[in-house]
Amino acid sequence: MGRASLGRFSGYSVEALRKDLLAGLIVGIVAIPLSMAFAIASGVKPEYGIYSTIIAGIFISIFGGSRYQIGGPTGAFIPILLGIVMVYGYENLLIAGFMAGILLALMGVFRLGSLIKFIPRPVTVGFTSGIAVIIFSGQIGNFLGLSGMERHEDFISSMGEILLHLHSFNLYSVGTALLSLLLIVATPRLFPKMPGPLVGLIVSSVVANLFFPEKIATIGSTFGEIASGLPAFHFPLLTWEKVIQMLQPALVIALLGGIESLLSAVVADRMTDSKHDSNRELVGQGIANIVAPLFGGIPVTGAIARTATNIRNGAASPIAGIVHAFVVLAVLLLFAPYASSIPIASMAPVLMVVAWNMSERKEFIHLLKTRTSDSFILLITFLLTVFANLTIAVEVGLVLAVLQFIRQMGQSVKVTRVLPDHQDKHSKVRAHVVSELHDCPQFRICTVEGPLFFGVAKMFGSSLIDSIDHRPKVLLLRMGKVPYLDTTVDQHLAGIVHHVHSNGGIVLISGMQEQPRAVLQKTGLVEEIGEQHFFEHTGDAIDFALTKLDNKKCIGCKHFAFQECTLLSSPIRESRAGQEETHTATASH
The missing domain is CATH 3.30.750.24 (STAS domain)
Incomplete structure (x- = not known):
């Protein structure tokens, strides 16, 4: 890998460094609210999302197979990680993430990168849209400021919990969330260079803390103060029983992480007319996921939206990804106490917009309109993702796709x-x-x-x-x-x-x-x-x-x-x- 790493920096210039510094700064600012929001939605403390972003930014950029990939926590992981935390606990989530990192690295070493790309489009669109529904619906309670709610792993119970506590909605939370949502949506149109999520988060937080402090829940009141120091090194306690217990969750994390990272790399290739190394990308993702749990971080993968932002702002090399990680680190060290004052209602629209953008609604509707067997596979995968879980959805979707392929090939003979x-x-x-x-x-x-x-x-x-x-x-x-x-x-x-x-x-x-x-x-x-x-x-x-x-x-x-x-x-x-x-x-x- 050494020669390949050097190859990605051949002809590197001062001008390229300037572009990478600017792109890394912007992506780092965009990543801060997302990393905290993804961690909270996954059932862990917000700083764990920040730790993951820092580690992923460094290791995926150094060891990955794409020049422009930005790694970190993503929305696709939310239902998976929340389910693991609720069933097995946070410590076991770290073990599952560590094992997933090993699996990803092995997949890259054994050159399985090209196989992941053969997962049919109806299956990926189906589970991506299903995940988007879960993320969006999971933020309704925070948007409305409902109190006394319990978290549930399944969609139906979560919706029942919202209906049960609908009477406890908080007008201050609704107002804060609406202000945050308005700014998130309007900022890119009025000021294209400014990150909407950060503007929405800061302005709505300032308004809430100035005009109605202590009227709505904040990160500090819900999760405690965000630590401003560096995370401590901690090797998860691995036993054979734990490995067996967490093998299936680790496989799901590895599969989803591999799919999303390679999809993100493909998007980067299209935007830059370049070509990534899929097997090396899996190794890089694996290394990042092995290291992240050692510092309390949650699983990471290639982030399509942040990678696209990196490219649009002129990134020239993986240096931009490393810079983005250090920007997040600097914010953690300097501004962590202020982040504790961010209202939970301010973060709900951030995730709702992420869910809307990742829903692939146009592709979903297009595939449904074809009224083919692909439409059936899409719908089954989507419904199973929402009402069962991602593991079952992907397994059934793949089996249906294989049966469809066999039938079509049989008809061609x-x-x-x-x-x-x-x-x-x-x-x-x-x-x-x-x-x-x-x-x-x-x-x-x-x-x-x-x-x-x-x-x-x-x-x-x-x-x-x-x-x-x-x-x-x-x-x-x-x-x-x-x-x-x-x-x-x-x-x-x-x-x-x-x-x-x-x-x-x-x-x-x-x-x-x-x-x-x-x-x-x-x-x-x-x-x-x-x-x-x-x-x-x-x-x-x-x-x-x-x-x-x-x-x-x-x-x-x-x-x-x-x-x-x-x-x-x-x-x-x-x-x-x-x-x-x-x-x-x-x-x-």
């Missing part, structure tokens, strides 16, 4: 009987030529199209069996349009070959591609069929096949499937054949 078209000057084989009165009784030609895998093996075998029910002398399989073949199909094909051979026939194959040929070679089927029975072109295979027919059966045949049939079926040929037999018998006497 075709086995068609063909014969040469004598009306074509090149005598190309076509399906429409075959009819009840125009088909060779001894020679069957079948064109096979599409990938041959376990999902279509039975159909493939049945189609061929139907084609050879009359026991042809020669079966020719045209397989030039078969890009893939697995061992399940190989078994069915071997059964066909045995059937033809047992009836005294032969099997010919033309145009077979490299992968299917390699599979047949490994299973021994090439040897069983015979190397001499494989042809590059169908024409050569047909010429060879015609020499293997029983000429006696051709005499008098009226099908005329091939041009040679005119001569082979002629009665004159039958007479000549009889004369030759008589002459041979006489000579032998």
Whole structure:
């Protein structure tokens, strides 16, 4: 990785440093309110989000695979981390994050980065939209200033809790939240260079503390004063029982962290016309997630919105990400006591806007309007994310996507009987030529199209069996349009070959591609069929096949499937054949 790291800084200049300093400063300011809000929504103290942002900013920028990636806590993690904290506690969350870091690093080392990118779009849109609904709904209580509420892991119980305590809404909280929301939305339009979340947070906090102090809940009154010093190093207490217990949560964190970080890297590539290293990015994410829990930090990943902000403000290298981390560190050291006075109601709109922006509502509606199987997968994944949990949603979504893929691939496989078209000057084989009165009784030609895998093996075998029910002398399989073949199909094909051979026939194959040929070679089927029975072109295979027919059966045949049939079926040929037999018998006497 050393050479690659240096490669990312080749040609680095003073001008590039100036751009990185400016971009890092702006992104750092944007990250401060988000890191605290994400931590609070995840059920932990706000400073833990700040610690995570600092560590992620440094380690992901140094070891990651994207020049522009900004790492830190993200909204996508909120329902996962809140569920872990509520069920297992904060200490076990640190263990799960540490284990997830190891898993991410191993995924990068074993070059699994490209596999994560194959998760279908309906699944990612479904669970992202579901997470957005959970985040948004989870802030309704804070927005309204409801008191006496208990936190619940599931969506229905959370909504029930809001309805149960709706009578306790606080007008001061609602006013503060509305002011914060207005500034968050309006600031980017009026002052594009200013971060809306920070402006909304500061102005609404100042107004609340000046005009109605102690009327609404603040970070300090809810979570205690934010520590202004550096976090203490603490290695989580790992036991085998804890590892087994937290393995599933760690897998979920690793999977979601890998998906989001690589999606963010792809966004950065599009914006900058660059290319990230997906495996190295996973290693960088893994290192950051291993280190973060050692200082009390929560799991981190690539943050799409902050990465985009970094690029828009002129970032030239990973230095911008490191600068952003030190900006957050400086704010922690200098202004932590003031952050304790921020109203909880001021932070609710920050997360609500994050949820709105991450909801992918346009893509969601577009996929629903297609009314295809993708729409069904999207809806199921979304509903399971909201009403069950992300783990079940992703598992079911992936299973449905795989089944859909198998069904679609199965529909693309075709086995068609063909014969040469004598009306074509090149005598190309076509399906429409075959009819009840125009088909060779001894020679069957079948064109096979599409990938041959376990999902279509039975159909493939049945189609061929139907084609050879009359026991042809020669079966020719045209397989030039078969890009893939697995061992399940190989078994069915071997059964066909045995059937033809047992009836005294032969099997010919033309145009077979490299992968299917390699599979047949490994299973021994090439040897069983015979190397001499494989042809590059169908024409050569047909010429060879015609020499293997029983000429006696051709005499008098009226099908005329091939041009040679005119001569082979002629009665004159039958007479000549009889004369030759008589002459041979006489000579032998």
